[in-house]
Amino acid sequence: MAYLAQTKSGQPVLILKEGASRSRGKEARRNNIMAARVIAEAITTTLGPRGMDKMLVSGIGDITITNDGAAILDEIDVEHPAAKMMVDVAKTQDDMVGDGTTTAVILSGALLKKGEELLEENIHPTVIVSGYRKAAQQALKVLEKISKTVDLEDKKSLKKVAVTSMASKAVGPTREHFADIVIEAVKQIAEKRGDRWIADIDNIQITKKEGKSLGDTQLVKGIILDKEVVHAGMPKQVKNTKIALLDTALEVKKTEFDATIRIQDPSKMQAFLDQETHMLKEMVDKIAKKGANVVICQKGIDDMAQHFLAKKGILAIRRAKQSDMEKLSRATGGEVMTNIDDLNRKDLGQAQLVEERKIGDDKMVFIEGCKNPRSVSILIHAGLERMVDEAERAIHDALSVVADVVEKNRIVAGGGAAEAEVAKALREYAPKIGGREQLAVEAFAESMEIIPNTLAENAGLEKIDVMVELRAAHEKPKGQSMGVDVFTGKIVNMHQKGVIEPLSVKEQAVKSAVESASMILRIDDIISSGKTAAPPTPPGGPSGEPPEY
Ligand SMILES: Nc1ncnc2c1ncn2[C@@H]1O[C@H](COP(=O)(O)OP(=O)(O)OP(=O)(O)O)[C@@H](O)[C@H]1O
Numbered sequence: 001m002a003y004l005a006q007t008k009s010g011q012p013v014l015i016l017k018e019g020a021s022r023s024r025g026k027e028a029r030r031n032n033i034m035a036a037r038v039i040a041e042a043i044t045t046t047l048g049p050r051g052m053d054k055m056l057v058s059g060i061g062d063i064t065i066t067n068d069g070a071a072i073l074d075e076i077d078v079e080h081p082a083a084k085m086m087v088d089v090a091k092t093q094d095d096m097v098g099d100g101t102t103t104a105v106i107l108s109g110a111l112l113k114k115g116e117e118l119l120e121e122n123i124h125p126t127v128i129v130s131g132y133r134k135a136a137q138q139a140l141k142v143l144e145k146i147s148k149t150v151d152l153e154d155k156k157s158l159k160k161v162a163v164t165s166m167a168s169k170a171v172g173p174t175r176e177h178f179a180d181i182v183i184e185a186v187k188q189i190a191e192k193r194g195d196r197w198i199a200d201i202d203n204i205q206i207t208k209k210e211g212k213s214l215g216d217t218q219l220v221k222g223i224i225l226d227k228e229v230v231h232a233g234m235p236k237q238v239k240n241t242k243i244a245l246l247d248t249a250l251e252v253k254k255t256e257f258d259a260t261i262r263i264q265d266p267s268k269m270q271a272f273l274d275q276e277t278h279m280l281k282e283m284v285d286k287i288a289k290k291g292a293n294v295v296i297c298q299k300g301i302d303d304m305a306q307h308f309l310a311k312k313g314i315l316a317i318r319r320a321k322q323s324d325m326e327k328l329s330r331a332t333g334g335e336v337m338t339n340i341d342d343l344n345r346k347d348l349g350q351a352q353l354v355e356e357r358k359i360g361d362d363k364m365v366f367i368e369g370c371k372n373p374r375s376v377s378i379l380i381h382a383g384l385e386r387m388v389d390e391a392e393r394a395i396h397d398a399l400s401v402v403a404d405v406v407e408k409n410r411i412v413a414g415g416g417a418a419e420a421e422v423a424k425a426l427r428e429y430a431p432k433i434g435g436r437e438q439l440a441v442e443a444f445a446e447s448m449e450i451i452p453n454t455l456a457e458n459a460g461l462e463k464i465d466v467m468v469e470l471r472a473a474h475e476k477p478k479g480q481s482m483g484v485d486v487f488t489g490k491i492v493n494m495h496q497k498g499v500i501e502p503l504s505v506k507e508q509a510v511k512s513a514v515e516s517a518s519m520i521l522r523i524d525d526i527i528s529s530g531k532t533a534a535p536p537t538p539p540g541g542p543s544g545e546p547p548e549y
């Protein structure tokens with residue numbers, strides 16, 4: 001539908017292109033809110049340790065089974081623009097803090113639901129948004145106030161944080177083992193810059209291998225390559241290595257166009273082949289001369305070159321992944337070379353040991369004792385491919401939360417305790433705001449309670465009873481850490497129970513939720529341009545023949 005306006009004299013003016021559509025005011029808002037809420041409701045059942053998993057089937061039939069909010073929303077193909085904004089909430093949460101994606105999206109959905117109710121009561125969106133903003137600021141203050149400091153040497157607390165983040169992932173009792181690995185890994189990569197700690201978990205390599213069980217997952221101080229040593233004649237283990245990292249093939253380059261060389265004399269044929277061999281030998285000699293005893297190549301290595309490398313006792317690996325090459329460069333201090341002629345001694349990386357080991361049915365190469373002690377890998381084992389993937393997501397969440405605590409060493413109580421305390425504080429704060437904004441602050445308070453509410457519901461508990469009890473517990477002095485124990489249905493002190501989460505995860509959830517909900521509430525006009533139509537067929541059909549009359 002093209003959109004028309006009229007001039008004073010009643011002349012129609014075409015504003016939007018043919019095929020464009022527009023919806024405005026209440027209709028537009030309702031539309032957006034509904035789409036966003038559908039997304040939030042879709043992942044509601046996955047929240048918490050007793051939440052359910054989702055099975056996602058891709059277009060080509062790949063199956064993913066997960067509980068991870070970010071992973072679910074990443075897999076599903078969302079069309080509606082407001083729904084896409086919810087997917088972005090999960091992404092932002094995942095990028096910033098690595099956990100709490102489900103929480104952020106559910107919270108945003110609740111803010112929209114309450115917002116819709118306020119709109120029905122004819123409260124202007126601007127008033128709702130400004131009330132929400134004030135409430136969010138207050139919520140952040142409350143979270144900061146109720147948070148506790150963790151000593152980075154306090155391994156027990158760090159472990160609790162890691163275990164809590166993995167409580168909802170289907171990794172079972174291996175959680176404890178994973179938590180130990182994760183803490184050790186983050187400790188290795190954490191570094192102090194000025195008076196701040198930085199823990200960039202991108203420095204931790206994660207390698208997955210089917211076979212064996214989750215319990216065999218291990219931490220390797222170094223890098224792992226899912227590759228074999230290329231030639232049987234090469235050593236399987238080299239100590240005190242000097243590693244050449246190459247981003248160029250050890251092959252004789254073929255010309256880009258076909259050329260025919262006619263060789264009439266049989267002796268010339270041999271000479272021609274010898275020439276190729278000679279070039280390969282020269283390449284290997286160059287590398288060996290610089291003192292390299294290990295070659296890791298991102299591209300291919302010719303059979304003949306492999307033979308020469310083996311003769312020199314050099315261990316070589318071919319077709320390493322680019323991401324692994326970058327990690328190797330950082331870990332060993334070596335430079336990735338695109339031309340062998342430029343290779344110098346100083347470009348070689350160093351590691352105490354490079355060794356091929358048999359893992360399950362496959363072989364992998366371990367590069368250990370690297371120059372940079374900050375390079376670590378986690379080798380995940382699991383019986384099934386899907387299990388390996390879910391274990392990776394669990395480890396990702398655990399690494400993220402431990403890194404969050406290392407960077408900002410404050411924690412809050414989980415199990416809906418922090419949210420319930422914020423809700424209580426906001427109810428006390430609302431009358432200070434007054435006017436219609438007060439209603440929005442109260443709506444925010446109720447929205448926060450969606451978290452304990454959902455945890456209880458997903459655990460099959462009587463949520464109304466649980467919420468009454470939870471509110472009562474928070475009214476009492478020292479009741480601020482009381483949350484829902486989803487396994488017994490009781491209201492308990494979550495710090496004592498060991499269910500704790502990084503403050504930054506909760507802060508980010510509030511920030512992302514309020515941002516997205518406000519943005520959606522403020523939209524009152526959706527103008528979508530029509531799909532670009534295919535150019536019209538010329539008269540007479542595609543062939544361009546003039547039509548016959
Ligand atoms: N033992 C427990 N008892 C009660 N609540 C728990 C327990 N362990 C974890 N929780 C709570 O479960 C919630 C986290 O659930 P979950 O990990 O499914 O979602 P998320 O962290 O918001 O999102 P995601 O992990 O998918 O990014 C938190 O509120 C946390 O406090």
Ligand SMILES: [Mg+2]
Pocket residue numbers: 099100101165166168397
């Ligand atoms: Mg989580």
